[in-house]
Every structure is written in C-alpha cells, then in structure tokens.
Amino acid sequence: MKRVYKLEGLDCADCAAKLERKLAAIEGITSANINFMTLKCTLEAEAEKMNEIIDKAMEIIKVEEPDVEVKRA
Numbered sequence: 001m002k003r004v005y006k007l008e009g010l011d012c013a014d015c016a017a018k019l020e021r022k023l024a025a026i027e028g029i030t031s032a033n034i035n036f037m038t039l040k041c042t043l044e045a046e047a048e049k050m051n052e053i054i055d056k057a058m059e060i061i062k063v064e065e066p067d068v069e070v071k072r073a
C-alpha cells in the first residue's frame with residue numbers, strides 16, 4: 001500500500017534526506033521517498049501495518065522538523 005503526503009514548510013534538502021533515512025528505518029516500511037522539489041513524501045508498506053507505520057512516521061517528522069505541516073496529498 002502506498003501513501004503520499006505533502007510536507008509544507010520543509011525548506012532544506014539535507015533535512016529532507018535525513019527524514020527520508022529515518023522514515024526508511026521504520027520497521028515494516030518497504031519504501032520511503034521524499035522529493036524535496038515537490039515536497040512530497042511517499043511511503044509504502046504492507047496494508048495491515050500502514051496505520052501503525054504512519055503514526056510512527058508522523059511522530060518522527062514532528063520531532064525532527066517541528067515546523068513542517070504534513071498533509072495528505
């Protein structure tokens with residue numbers, strides 16, 4: 001299952017790369033990609049684990065980049 005989010009307020013390519021690495025390390029994620037140019041975050045995981053993974057991902061984003069607003073794309 002794939003989910004795409006818009007990361008409004010993400011203004012640093014290094015920060016995007018750091019977030020991408022941290023999101024990819026979440027257990028159950030099969031793919032995590034952040035496109036800094038479009039500010040889109042794409043997460044892929046098994047459907048039955050997706051809600052738990054999204055919760056973990058949102059927590060990581062909030063801790064690492066508190067000024068970023070996450071919206072479903």
